[in-house]
Amino acid sequence: MDLSRRSLWLVLICWLMVALSVAACGGAPSTPSGSVPNMTLRVAQNTNSISFFPFYVAEQKQFFTKEGVTLDPSPPSLLGTGPKLTAALESNSIDVAAGSVTDAFTLSRVDSYIKIVGTFADAFLLDIIVSKQFERQTHLSASSSLAEKVQALVGKKIGISSPGSTNDALVTFLLRQQGLDALRDVTKVSLGGNNPATGLGALAQGRVDALAFPVPVGQEAEAQGIGDIFISPARGDVPEMQGQLYGVLFARQQTLDAKPKAVQAFIRGLAQAEKWIHQNPTQAKALLGKYLKQNQEMTAAIFQACLPGLPQSPQISQQAYTTANQFHVKAGLIAIALPYQSLVATDTITKALSGLPGSA
Template identity: 40%
Template sequence: MGKHIERRALLKSFAAAPVLLSPLAAGCAKHGSTTKAGTLNIGQISNSVAFFPLFVAEEKGYFKDEGIKLGDRPRLGTGAKVAAALKSGSIDLGAGVLTDAFNLAESSEPGETRVLSSLVTEYYVDIVVGKSFTGPGDRASLEERTRALVGKKIGITGPGSGTEALVSHLFDRIGKKAKTDATLVNLGSAATSAIGALKSGRVDALSFFQPIGQQAEADGSGRILISPARGDVKDMAGALHGVVFSTQKLLKKKSKEVKGFQSAIKRAQQDVQGDPGKVRELLEKYLKDSDPKALDALVPILRREMPQSPELKKEPYEVARQFHEDSGLVKKTPEFGEIKA
């Protein structure tokens, strides 16, 4: 399959939920912070591994060191809700994926959306298959592994999610459609529900964020069949994925706090690259009730896919930007200088 076709297929997969603001949110979108000076409200999609540096910074007191008081820390469930909260000013910073920032940029004035922090520069969703899966091993070609998923029941977090996007991309590459050539089962974001569905046979496979795959391998309920983060999907290598984003007005109003936030996140990211044993201890606190073997496996993975600084770099941004533009799913993505905070 030609490179252009592969890229076009991948970019379709990045059509994760568009930012659909309610009339109320859209109507009162002032982009002005509702929090007092010295306080940051930070909304994030979930407690996925991408947002581990925020936990580390809070746990180790780095935000406090910078004179920042954390206000509301809602887990909003989707990137669309994170963007809507930024629009209304109820949060100052949003932790999500780059697609969310692009969608917010499309619905805002030019230059208003800004990406502040780079959190993950690999796509951290895996395809995990259950014990009864009789398809090819993970050394088979990507096409062979994907074809083995046709007709299967595949668990995802929900419609429009990054988990659905990965399945859609893989199926597009082989001329199939995930929504018609497989059965997508919405499981929500709870790890216990996902692993339980795999164990019970409710689904044959999962498309889920880390560390679900590591947990399945640790307890023997399944194995990772396809992993973009380990390089299985070449066109996805090095694409900016997890980010913290906001609006120009919010960042201007909270410039001192934002500078402190970046400093705290940098310290946390450097910790992730530091003593593996200490990273393991923090990860155990963050991902409560995870299998110890899964945590052991996850530590080196995080060290590979997380940058050492939150500063937005042009190369991973441009890889992801090209994905979105070539697909036609985003009419026009901001130039690097237009979106970098």
């Protein structure tokens, strides 16, 4: 073999080795110019509580479809808890997660490539709900002072979805505010998720004295005569939690790089749903009744309580993010505050919303 042919073979072998190395490392080839982008997103959410109502609206009004994005599956899978949601994202079983900011913060501690790409709840839509027996024993009600209410929880069993969840964080935060220890002064009972029937059953049967559960479980407890909403951050009962970022979309940077058009289309679809809810309250209330499978009276109460906590845009304000950051540090879920610039994908959100009428 002469020198030129030998050189050619060496070059080809080198190129083959590089290609195999890229494939082995999971590298994705760049999308050729003019090719059709992948517009399918695997999306999952924690539950179908009130916080996730904007997703239901987006599907019912076909905002996602109009933006050209396909959800797989549709509607998104319900995984039940934050840990299950984050595990699905880390295992590449889903592309985008819709959960609490607690989930995003927790996952970012072990994965620096996690990015928040939008919000669907900017009020802490999770309450402390107590049984009627608890109220009779303590002689307290929703109008009592926050300090009195938290002190009354000492020695009680409090139902949460799972350890390390937003529910868990709320209990810890409230107790620490009063100089109490969440591990020593109360018993947290993990109920395996935020299923309303499970929580209400535990409260009615006396297996727990209180629940840290999302809206509308408190309203259902009151309607059924099981218990009452005792502490409600969204109602203004906890001043330090006012205006706190709560429900967020988050994904890994690899997804933002591989499917930028699909992610931006998804954000736009959600933005249109959020805006539609506020511009069409009567129709939105009717859809909420179908979503929650509640009667008109219950739906009206839930809608009135929660509408201020549903944002009119997925854009994330730095103030809401900072308030959430402080809450999570004080609740012991993160050791130090996480910089807004490093976790929020502002460029992705801005690009997604730039084409919508009235977007900032």
